[in-house]
Amino acid sequence: MKHKGLNLFIYTCLAPAVVLFSVFMIYPTLSVFRMSLYKWGGLSAKRTFVGFDNFKTLMGDRLFLKAFQNTILVITIVTIVTLTIAILFAYILVREKIKGQNFFRIIFYIPNILSIVVISAIFSAIYAPSEGLINGLFRMLIPNWENIQFLGNQNIVMYSVIGAMIWQAIGYYMVIYMASISSIPLHLYEAAEIEGANRIRQFFDITLPLVWDTVRTTLTFFIISSINISFLITTVLTGGGPNGASEVFLGYLYKQAYTNASYGYGMAIGVVVFLFSFLLAAIVNRITKREVLQY
Amino acid sequence: MRKGLTMLLLVLVIAFGSGFVANAKVLKIAGLEGGWGTAHWEELAERFEAAHPGVTVELTIERNIADVLRPQIIAGMYPDVIYLSVNAVGGLTDTLIKEEVILDITDFLDMEVPGEGVKVRDKIIPGFTDTLITNPYGDGKTYLAPLFYSPCGLFYNADLFGEGKYALPQTWEEFFALGETAKDDGIALFTYPTAGYFDAFFYALLNVVGGPELFNRAMNYDVEAWSSPEATRVFELVGDLAQYVHVDTVAQANAAGFTRNQQLILDNKALFIPNGTWLPNEMADAPRAPGFEWGFTALPKLTDDGDAYSYTFFEQMYIPEGAKEVELAKEFMAFMYSDEAAEIIYANCGAVQPIVGGSDLLPNDDANKLYYTIYDTGAKAAMGGFAAAPPVPGVVLAAGGEDILFGTVNSVVNGDTTVAQWQMDVIEAVGKIKAAMDAQ
Numbered sequence: 104m105k106h107k108g109l110n111l112f113i114y115t116c117l118a119p120a121v122v123l124f125s126v127f128m129i130y131p132t133l134s135v136f137r138m139s140l141y142k143w144g145g146l147s148a149k150r151t152f153v154g155f156d157n158f159k160t161l162m163g164d165r166l167f168l169k170a171f172q173n174t175i176l177v178i179t180i181v182t183i184v185t186l187t188i189a190i191l192f193a194y195i196l197v198r199e200k201i202k203g204q205n206f207f208r209i210i211f212y213i214p215n216i217l218s219i220v221v222i223s224a225i226f227s228a229i230y231a232p233s234e235g236l237i238n239g240l241f242r243m244l245i246p247n248w249e250n251i252q253f254l255g256n257q258n259i260v261m262y263s264v265i266g267a268m269i270w271q272a273i274g275y276y277m278v279i280y281m282a283s284i285s286s287i288p289l290h291l292y293e294a295a296e297i298e299g300a301n302r303i304r305q306f307f308d309i310t311l312p313l314v315w316d317t318v319r320t321t322l323t324f325f326i327i328s329s330i331n332i333s334f335l336i337t338t339v340l341t342g343g344g345p346n347g348a349s350e351v352f353l354g355y356l357y358k359q360a361y362t363n364a365s366y367g368y369g370m371a372i373g374v375v376v377f378l379f380s381f382l383l384a385a386i387v388n389r390i391t392k393r394e395v396l397q398y
Numbered sequence: 399m400r401k402g403l404t405m406l407l408l409v410l411v412i413a414f415g416s417g418f419v420a421n422a423k424v425l426k427i428a429g430l431e432g433g434w435g436t437a438h439w440e441e442l443a444e445r446f447e448a449a450h451p452g453v454t455v456e457l458t459i460e461r462n463i464a465d466v467l468r469p470q471i472i473a474g475m476y477p478d479v480i481y482l483s484v485n486a487v488g489g490l491t492d493t494l495i496k497e498e499v500i501l502d503i504t505d506f507l508d509m510e511v512p513g514e515g516v517k518v519r520d521k522i523i524p525g526f527t528d529t530l531i532t533n534p535y536g537d538g539k540t541y542l543a544p545l546f547y548s549p550c551g552l553f554y555n556a557d558l559f560g561e562g563k564y565a566l567p568q569t570w571e572e573f574f575a576l577g578e579t580a581k582d583d584g585i586a587l588f589t590y591p592t593a594g595y596f597d598a599f600f601y602a603l604l605n606v607v608g609g610p611e612l613f614n615r616a617m618n619y620d621v622e623a624w625s626s627p628e629a630t631r632v633f634e635l636v637g638d639l640a641q642y643v644h645v646d647t648v649a650q651a652n653a654a655g656f657t658r659n660q661q662l663i664l665d666n667k668a669l670f671i672p673n674g675t676w677l678p679n680e681m682a683d684a685p686r687a688p689g690f691e692w693g694f695t696a697l698p699k700l701t702d703d704g705d706a707y708s709y710t711f712f713e714q715m716y717i718p719e720g721a722k723e724v725e726l727a728k729e730f731m732a733f734m735y736s737d738e739a740a741e742i743i744y745a746n747c748g749a750v751q752p753i754v755g756g757s758d759l760l761p762n763d764d765a766n767k768l769y770y771t772i773y774d775t776g777a778k779a780a781m782g783g784f785a786a787a788p789p790v791p792g793v794v795l796a797a798g799g800e801d802i803l804f805g806t807v808n809s810v811v812n813g814d815t816t817v818a819q820w821q822m823d824v825i826e827a828v829g830k831i832k833a834a835m836d837a838q
Contacts, residue, residue: 144789146471146490147497157791164792227654232646234658255649257814342652343800344593345808346815350800358794361464362489364496368791 135377138370145366157371166347167372170355173261177333177351178383180265182325185272186318192273193280194310198292198302208281212274219271219332223339226267230254254341257348264349267336272328276321283317284310312396319391323384330380352376425726428458428467429481429715433676434546438746442739446730449512453726464488476720478727481545483713484531484783485597485798491542492797494718495534495786500541501717506728507540511736521735523547526752529782530617531714536785543731546749547712547756548675549694549772549779550598555666556693564669566695568706570635573698577642580669586644589668591656593807594799597783598709599672600632602697605707605780607632618785619832624825633824637817640810644668648808657681664690674711675769679748694769696777708777712752788834795827802827 139157143150161167192211196204214222229236230253242248253263287310295305311318334353337343343350343358350358356376360369425446429439436459443455460466463482467490470476482491494500507519507527519527526532526544533540559566564580567573577587590596604613608628615623623629644667650658660677662668664686671677678692696708715734717727733739737759740751744759750770757770773779784796794801802823809815 142791144493144497146468146493147499149497160791166792224654227652230649231655231658232649250646252646252649254652254655255646255808255812257809257812339654340652342592344652344805345648345812346593346805347800358797358800359791361468361493362797363791363794364489364493364789365791 132377135370135373138367139374141367141370142365143367144364145360145369150367153367157368158375160368161371161375166350167355169347170350170352173350174330174333174352176261177265177268178326178329180262181268181272181329181333182322184265185269185276185325186321188269189273189276190280190311190314190318193277193284194306196277197281197284198310208278211277214271214273215275217271219335220339222267222271223336226263226270226336227254227340230263255345257345260341260345260349264333264336264340267340268329268332271332271336276324279317279321280314283314287313312393315391315393316395319388322387322391326380326383326387330376423453423723423726424456425453425479425723425730426456426458426477426721427479427481427730428460428463428477429479430463430483430486431459431461433680434747434749438743438749441742441746442734445738445742446733449733450726450729455730462488464490471718471720474720476718476722478717478721478723479715479730480718481713481715484534484542485796487798489797491714491716494716495541496789498535499719501719501721501724502539502541503543503717503728503731504538504540506543506731509728509732512729512733513738514736518732518735521753523752523754523756525779525781526712530785531712531781531783534786536618542714542716543734544712544752545715545734546743547710547752548750549708549769549777550602550672550674550711551694551696551708551772551777552670553663553673553677554670554693554695555663555687556691557687557689558666558669559693566693567698569702569704570698570700574638574642576669581642585666586662586668587642588639588670589644589647589659589662590651590672590807591659592651592653592799593804595672596636596804596807597796597798598674598711599697600636600804601783602707602709602780603632603635604629605778606697606700606705607635609705610780613780613782617782619787619828619835621825621829621832624821624828630821633817633821636807637810637820640807643811648811651808657684660684666690675766678765692765692768694772696772706777707780708772709780712781787831788838790827790830790834793827793830795824795831 140152140154141150142153142156192207195201196208201207228234232238232250232252232255235253237253238248238250241251251259254260291309292305295309300308330352333351334357337349337351337354341349343354352372353376356369356372359365359372427439427443436457439457439459443457447453447455458466458477464486465488467477467480467482468488480491484491484495507517507522509518510516511518511521514521522544526547527540529544530536532542532544534542558564564576565572567576573587580587590599601613604616608626612623612626612628616629644659644662646662647659647668650656657680660671660673660681661684663671664681664684666687675694696706699706715731717724717731721727735751735753737753740753740756740759743749743751748766750756750760750766757767760767760770796803799805806815806820806823810817810820
């Protein structure tokens with residue numbers, strides 16, 4: 104009897120969360136899967152079941168493959184560069200005694216409190232060919248400097264977008280790593296120093312292994328946020344242009360679902376994005392698995 | 399006691415509330431807050447309310463109106479009038495057309511413009527309700543009503559042209575010759591805000607080269623028209639033009655940078671830019687070269703005795719299926735074509751209604767007058783756009799910029815795509831859309 108009462112209490116406590124999660128997460132996700140099997144404009148009741156036709160079209164869609172390629176490029180480079188810089192900065196700011204430590208902490212974190220639209224506008228000004236900050240700087244140093252078309256050259260536009268994304272992300276991850284590094288007991292470093300380990304050795308043999316679990320968690324964040332933020336930044340900065348050169352997953356999804364009135368097709372892209380990010384997160388999680396170190 | 403009082407109050411509120419609802423009508427108007435602002439809508443709503451006692455006009459004029467309306471429409475809450483053009487960001491109107499959920503308003507054209515004793519049909523400038531934009535299904539029925547028209551053409555600094563300066567080119571040959579001269583002076587011949595602005599340019603050019611016949615066939619997804627020698631000539635002309643585009647144009651041809659391309663004209667760094675009459679207003683506060691004065695011309699002719707064309711851009715309003723106050727909506731739309739409304743609109747934001755005598759509202763000393771007299775000085779008008787077609791997944795032919803027909807211009811200018819490849823891509827896309835139309 105007593106046991107039954109406890110169960111009821113547990114279920115009652117869980118119910119609100121379960122209901123909310125089902126209504127706002129599980130149901131919409133399943134809907135995406137269901138809608139991807141229809142040909143539908145998204146606004147009327149007129150929809151036709153087309154089975155896997157949308158996915159078949161997707162496999163031969165050159166622009167989708169370009170967006171896929173761009174997204175993978177973003178995930179790879181943003182993750183590697185941001186992770187490296189963020190963890191290095193975090194290590195320096197926690198472990199080293201440098202002047203203006205707090206000042207740097209704030210400076211690095213500022214991009215995070217700015218909206219993506221503001222960041223895009225800032226980078227639009229930085230990358231501008233004639234009036235831009237970077238070209239202006241080079242023109243000052245090198246006579247006859249030919250402007251780099253950061254957002255105009257189809258071969259480099261994606262790297263320009265990546266540059267803005269890295270600048271935007273470093274502070275956030277740095278704070279996470281800093282919290283993790285601060286909790287490492289000092290005596291480990293002291294012992295290492297007595298043993299004659301230099302700073303680099305300490306970083307790789309003490310810091311990195313002990314924050315590894317945090318790194319693994321942030322890797323999943325990187326995958327999800329790269330997909331989302333690359334959409335926001337390209338929407339404002341390039342509109343996916345020039346001529347689709349900076350198109351990413353969600354940008355292409357939006358264009359197909361709304362501009363091209365192919366909502367079902369857009370949802371098929373959504374399904375691919377979902378499966379891709381899920382799978383990638385799982386793979387990354389598996390290959391980064393290490394024995395958890397205790398201290 | 400207290401409970402009784404509350405109940406009484408509640409009963410009174412319900413009684414009065416329902417009484418009001420029974421008598422009152424609410425006309426819901428939703429629209430885009432674009433460059434024209436919202437002041438004219440507010441005044442129009444006030445005048446309409448004054449002329450229709452018991453009617454309340456509920457305005458929702460937002461910058462992101464497509465995003466605001468989409469969930470409402472999905473939930474079955476329709477406004478009575480929507481003011482949002484085909485090809486606007488978000489593609490809401492385009493989707494409603496493709497889904498065939500816009501009301502046929504052909505009978506509205508036979509309504510009288512309030513207080514003027516003239517039919518709407520006769521008040522609207524001839525031609526405006528015969529386009530593929532207003533009659534998207536090509537069945538002679540009107541679904542979208544035209545408003546706020548603006549000739550599109552090439553803007554330039556008039557101070558650079560005239561005696562002892564550059565001569566305004568009349569033909570494409572002269573145009574490119576000027577390009578060479580200007581190049582020697584360190585000025586680029588051409589720039590464009592974004593590739594999306596090539597719509598008006600390209601449509602006018604199709605008319606310049608192949609006349610209205612080619613244009614109409616092209617807009618109806620005629621694959622042969624798109625692969626005809628005339629169409630090839632159009633693509634090639636744009637390809638030639640690409641050689642003279644200002645070097646910074648592509649990098650700035652996006653939402654964040656397009657005004658920098660427009661600034662190139664003000665700074666005398668480029669000579670011509672395709673645009674609409676809103677440009678001078680948009681750049682009103684921008685710095686400019688000394689002596690700068692806006693000039694406006696139609697697209698050059700192919701030969702001396704050929705035709706010059708200027709594309710007429712206009713916006714649209716319509717009644718979605720599911721609107722509650724259809725008759726009231728039509729009355730409001732009829733009111734929009736009255737002289738009274740046209741004056742309110744022009745006074746508040748400078749937009750010109752496509753009504754007979756509409757451009758006479760402009761005072762002679764008004765800079766806008768120059769733009770609206772373009773058709774009086776020899777240029778022919780081109781109007782309309784692609785016919786409605788079922789959506790083809792993955793094929794975005796013309797959607798205001800990042801698309802196959804116009805977006806590829808950026809690649810042609812960059813040298814990443816050849817003109818021949820561009821035309822082939824367009825033909826392929828047109829073929830797919832045509833096949834989908836035939837399969838319907």
